[in-house]
Amino acid sequence: MDGSSTVPVRVKAHYEKYVYPGFPRLSSVRGCDTYALNLEALWARFNGERLDPQTGQILLAGSGSFSPYPTAMANPKARITALDLSTANLHRAKQHTWLHLHFNVDFLAGDLTQAIHLFGKKAFHFIDCYGVIHHIHDDLAALQTLHALLKPGAFARLMVYSRCARRFIQSARRAMRILGIQDVREVKALYRKAKLGSRLRECLDATHEAAFDSGLADLLLHPYAKTYTLNELLGKLEQAGLEPLWFIHPGALTAVNAESARLRNLEIERTLTVNFALFVGRKEDAPLRHEWDNAKADRETWLSLNPVMNKFLPLFPVIPLRPAPRLGFENPAIDLPGKFLLSRFNKPVKRSSIKPAHRETVEKYCQALFLMETIR
Numbered sequence: 001m002d003g004s005s006t007v008p009v010r011v012k013a014h015y016e017k018y019v020y021p022g023f024p025r026l027s028s029v030r031g032c033d034t035y036a037l038n039l040e041a042l043w044a045r046f047n048g049e050r051l052d053p054q055t056g057q058i059l060l061a062g063s064g065s066f067s068p069y070p071t072a073m074a075n076p077k078a079r080i081t082a083l084d085l086s087t088a089n090l091h092r093a094k095q096h097t098w099l100h101l102h103f104n105v106d107f108l109a110g111d112l113t114q115a116i117h118l119f120g121k122k123a124f125h126f127i128d129c130y131g132v133i134h135h136i137h138d139d140l141a142a143l144q145t146l147h148a149l150l151k152p153g154a155f156a157r158l159m160v161y162s163r164c165a166r167r168f169i170q171s172a173r174r175a176m177r178i179l180g181i182q183d184v185r186e187v188k189a190l191y192r193k194a195k196l197g198s199r200l201r202e203c204l205d206a207t208h209e210a211a212f213d214s215g216l217a218d219l220l221l222h223p224y225a226k227t228y229t230l231n232e233l234l235g236k237l238e239q240a241g242l243e244p245l246w247f248i249h250p251g252a253l254t255a256v257n258a259e260s261a262r263l264r265n266l267e268i269e270r271t272l273t274v275n276f277a278l279f280v281g282r283k284e285d286a287p288l289r290h291e292w293d294n295a296k297a298d299r300e301t302w303l304s305l306n307p308v309m310n311k312f313l314p315l316f317p318v319i320p321l322r323p324a325p326r327l328g329f330e331n332p333a334i335d336l337p338g339k340f341l342l343s344r345f346n347k348p349v350k351r352s353s354i355k356p357a358h359r360e361t362v363e364k365y366c367q368a369l370f371l372m373e374t375i376r
């Protein structure tokens with residue numbers, strides 16, 4: 001017995017004890033910072049089509065206690081399903097979402113690897129599975145489930161631990177196990193005693209997660225946390241019929257192949273410091289995506305405002321507004337002229353009609369997903 005069959009039970013018990021992330025119920029996010037979770041903008045990015053927001057189906061696979069709230073804020077018209085092993089996380093997520101007056105989320109307790117039985121024939125436009133796959137022993141089954149639950153043209157956002165970036169935390173986690181430490185209070189006591197410059201101190205000081213109890217528990221007391229090299233991750237995706245579409249961790253290059261090569265080099269030099277965050281899609285939809293890429297190059301397209309930006313941009317951004325980076329790079333600031341420029345895209349505008357003087361800024365806003373581009 002290697003204990004693998006008890007992993008879901010132990011992981012569930014961990015998240016029943018440590019609600020993650022442990023944000024206060026009233027903590028809120030700026031509306032504009034949810035721009036990268038908007039389904040219409042993401043659908044346009046990958047498919048070049050407008051999606052009727054009323055028909056949008058989003059799955060938060062391993063939702064945790066917080067993500068339903070910003071996702072609902074970004075997608076008030078879509079139907080969102082929050083699935084999680086932990087009823088404590090779902091309960092907190094429901095409170096948080098309701099307290100902020102969002103009621104378009106269904107909360108469902110269950111195991112992602114069994115989700116096909118839960119959902120029957122239902123499929124989703126967007127699945128957010130952030131920080132979850134590495135906690136599932138049968139990660140291939142989880143990825144295959146994601147594949148099965150994606151509609152044609154749909155995509156999933158993943159974050160998984162990088163072996164290189166996570167190595168110091170993993171050794172600290174092993175040390176906790178050897179020392180028999182099972183409680184956050186004991187971890188904190190150890191941290192207080194740790195010398196300045198010690199491994200434990202350095203590794204905890206370097207991460208914002210260590211600032212709250214459930215973050216500390218996630219880092220050091222988690223019953224199951226696997227890490228991946230890039231090749232291992234790509235191999236698993238391939239086996240599950242998925243392919244990377246866009247890496248979005250800090251510093252990522254836009255082109256998938258260029259970013260993969262960069263990551264491999266960093267792994268060889270052992271200087272990779274970020275986990276892998278990326279959008280993936282079904283391999284069988286690749287021809288559709290190629291068609292969209294080709295169309296962009298040689299057909300007329302239309303640009304319109306990301307609905308989140310439309311709703312949350314201040315009327316007069318006297319102090320330039322810079323939405324938080326969610327796609328791996330710093331966002332362009334939106335100053336007063338930028339706001340006026342963006343407002344023109346309240347209604348779709350033909351790309352060919354954009355004045356040369358505005359093209360560079362418009363390109364940056366498209367890249368940042370403040371604007372979305374479609375064929376019609």
Ligand SMILES: C[S@@+](CC[C@H](N)C(=O)[O-])C[C@H]1O[C@@H](n2cnc3c(N)ncnc32)[C@H](O)[C@@H]1O
Nearest residue numbers: 015062063064084085086111112130131132135
């Ligand atoms: C690190 S938290 C991430 C939460 C959220 N995605 C976020 O980014 O804030 C991992 C979550 O995945 C859930 N989880 C782990 N294994 C799961 C499984 N097999 N099925 C469903 N949820 C699972 C845990 O209960 C926990 O809420």
